Amino acid sequence: MIDLLIKLSVKKALSSLLSIEIEEKDILISPTKKEFIGDFTLVVFPFVKQAKLSPEVLANKIGEFVLEDLKAENNEKVISGFNVIKGFLNFEVSTKYWIDFIDKFKTKYTYGYKPIRDEKPVVVEYSSPNTNKPLHLGHIRNNLLGWSVAEILKANGFAVRKVNLINDRGIHICKSMIAWQLFGDGETPELAGIKGDHLVGKYYVLFDKHYKKEVEEMVTGGIDKETAEKTAPILLKAQELLRKWEAKDKDTISLWEKMNGWVYKGFDETYYRMGVDFDKVYYESNTYLLGKDIVKDGLVKDVLYKREDGSVWCNLTNDGLDEKLLQRADGTSVYMTQDLGTAVLRHNDFESDKLLYVVGNEQNYHFNVLKIILQKLGYAWAENIFHLSYGMVELPEGKMKSREGTVVDADDLIEEMINTAQQQTMEHGKIDNFSSEEAEKLYYMLAMGALKYFILKVDPSKNMTFNPKDSIDFNGNTGPFIQYTHARIRSILRKAQEEKDINIDTLSLDSSLELNQKELEVVRLLYAFPNVVELAGQTFSPALIANYVYDLAKSFNAFYQDTSILREENDSIVRLRVALSSFVGNTIKSSMELLGIKVPERM
RNA sequence: GCCCCUGUAGUUCAACGGAUAGAAUGGAAGUUUCCUAAACUUUAGAUAGCAGUUCGAUUCUGCUCGGGGGUACCA
Structure with missing residues (x-):
């Protein structure tokens, strides 16, 4: 690597000419700007003070030294010349060096890639959709980023495992389920001739429509808005479904499996068209109870504490954050609790010390907290949790709003x-x-x-x-x-x-x-x-x-x-x-x- | 309220603290007897504002203004 050779030679020059010891990392070699002659440029300003020389004089001294130094090393002119403009020392690389370089790599497909190192894998989580609606533009950014970053890490010699954590349970899917029960009349993707994820999304929208209507009617009937929003009949029915699901009610589970099945089939098609894939898929229905043991452990270790009402918290005020709830008073867990559990699960599944999460920047705080709590609990590897936080995708008119129908659908866009x-x-x-x-x-x-x-x-x-x-x-x-x-x-x-x-x-x-x-x-x-x-x-x-x-x-x-x-x-x-x-x-x-x-x- | 991110040509994006802030698109003007004109060339046009640190600031610090996000029993 010629830029590295120059760097080392410059270090030697400073040391032997002026007795200045500079660390390698403090020597800046950059490509020369187009307007100037040369290939690599050293900025000499940082050494001017110590050298007690003008930038031009210093640059010339270094230039002379490097020219000789690199010539002597392999008996060939690697640097063919240099020029100095103000404090910028521009080196010209010999044409022979460049032509040999072309010759060496002209047909090499792996140029720029590092050989695979035998290391523990980096686990990259991305996509992680909810199952109540089809993928949209925001997911596209997530999927493309996640997949690409995984490939880039491979090119850098890392072993990589791509994982997806599908949020297949919760109130959102129950909303689609109840709307389908009430208005679906047995509709299926086959009957309707549309993709399963789009069909389920259709009922999610339908739910929202009826919910809004009910709230409106209640308000006109004299009920205050807040109460109406909490007690609209269709919402209560959805919540009832969630309770039944958690109680493993047979019919509910079977409907849930049916509709999720439709969605997965739809997602798989979209993933295939986007060209993204996963080494392992996790489902939240399998992982949402994880983390409870960690909460217990945290209480024993005094990292967490219990309030009078029975809720469990972590005090992060010393870390510049707030207090974070980890278990509700009724003993149920929250998102963070699950994520603590899945992080540990993943660490164990892959024997991996590096976890990368591709998740939008609205969850910056969440991942901050996740990392700190795991560290407090004594998981050394938590230090290597990295949240690849990406920005939102907006339209020229502003944010995408599903309520206003401005969401850009992934399948439509590809089409x-x-x-x-x-x-x-x-x-x-x-x-x-x-x-x-x-x-x-x-x-x-x-x-x-x-x-x-x-x-x-x-x-x-x-x-x-x-x-x-x-x-x-x-x-x-x-x-x-x-x-x-x-x-x-x-x-x-x-x-x-x-x-x-x-x-x-x-x-x-x-x-x-x-x-x-x-x-x-x-x-x-x-x-x-x-x-x-x-x-x-x-x-x-x-x-x-x-x-x-x-x-x-x-x-x-x-x-x-x-x-x-x-x-x-x-x-x-x-x-x-x-x-x-x-x-x-x-x-x-x-x-x-x-x-x-x-x-x-x-x- | 508090915390985090962010502000560059009309627009969409670049620029490890380094030279005259680069592209694209749109505007204006050109290039085809010649390896693919989905290309190439020329041209006008920008660092939100005010201080500070530095030999040097789009980059670091502080304040002001604008945009986005988060904020203890949602995910």
Whole structure:
């Protein structure tokens, strides 16, 4: 790694020239900005004070030293020169080094990936839907993030287990159940011809409608609003169902199983279309009683305390938080209690010390508390619980509101994207020789590429605006733009084989050639890829990969635009450019794979 | 009330405390006898406000203003 070599050499320079000892991490080597000559830049300002030299003088001294130092080390010119502008020392890497670099990785599909380390797995929980309604745009962000982060962690050498915790019990599903009992008239997904999750969602909406109506009538009848909201008949019936469920009433359980079954079938279809999967699925109906032992244990250890009314609490005021309820006065547990239980369960199931939760930022407080309580209880591994908190997805008009029907349904959105992809592709008229099967596959690939890229390019922690108009755009900073670049590269490689008999696997490169500015730009970006993968893994951020691969594609397009590849007369140069193209194509492909996006051979 | 997150071109997104704040889109103007024009090139346009720390601040600190979220028997 040449940036690392430079760093070490700079450290040596400071030490031997000026007796200044600097830690490696305090030496900043960054890619040189486009407007300046060079490949890597050292900022010397931080050492100016200690060196008692002007930035320019210091930079020149360091430059001279590094030039000699790195030349001597392997008897080859690694650094071909340097220049100093103000306090910035720009190193130029020798062309030979770059060409050898291209040669080494031109066909390597795992470039930038770290080998699998034999470690305990990281458990990534994501998706975690309720079973009373179909998946929507918010779930899409969650699913894409979770899946992608898992892949990025794998690329960083971690063993990963993806898990889903389905919230299949509770008042929400009982609301759908009661509405179906009252108004369903035996309707099934087959009879209605709609997906099971959508059907159950329909009854959830129906419940809400009747509930509102009842409350309204009660209020007009002279009952105050608060009482009405608590005692509306249909709500009481739903609550009755929940009690029956908890008492394991046969009919209730069977209805519950039937409707959940519909939902799971619907979810599986949506998951399949989104291309996400899980190694293990947990159901809350199996885990919601967990955590009670932990509460007992906490009382014994004096981490928790009981109030006079019998409720159990954890005092977190010393941690800057409030007091947190863990068990109600009636002995039932709350969400937090279950989560304590499932965390321990998961730790045991996978012998894992690292738990990653992909959950929206409205639960920041919750996960804060979860981690602290587990630590107080003495679980050392709780330190490695990480809440990957992502921002909300909003529409241009503001928040999505199910009551106002502004929720963007996942299945509808995917469908719409596919239609757009088809329409746009037909307008371009480039795939006339495709079979209809191949064409369908391409539409799907482009549709999901557009959607996934649109969502994943945004920093997870930030709220994002989903404008349907922008999301179906296939030009500019989009998934299809990158897919297009890949297709063009594949086209070049096919032609290189056919017209010039260039086999990318066996071709050798002449390292005495020169590289033009566009080529250099591309090479530098390729060089940065492993660092990007690493950083994305450390920060759990697919956005870094997305922004990187866009830069790479853009920079390749600029190169492609004004540099002939196959029409170049010098054969050695043709080979070099073909190799570079192959390298870029592979890196685009593997970057996109980390985002869950497939790339086409033609489009 | 208290706590947390957040504020960058008209819009959607970038920028480990480093050089002249980058893209895309929309606006204006171009590029095709040539490897895929879903591309490329040129152009105008932004750090909410006020202080502070620093050689250097979009980035760190404080305050003001705006947006979002949470807030002890909901999940």
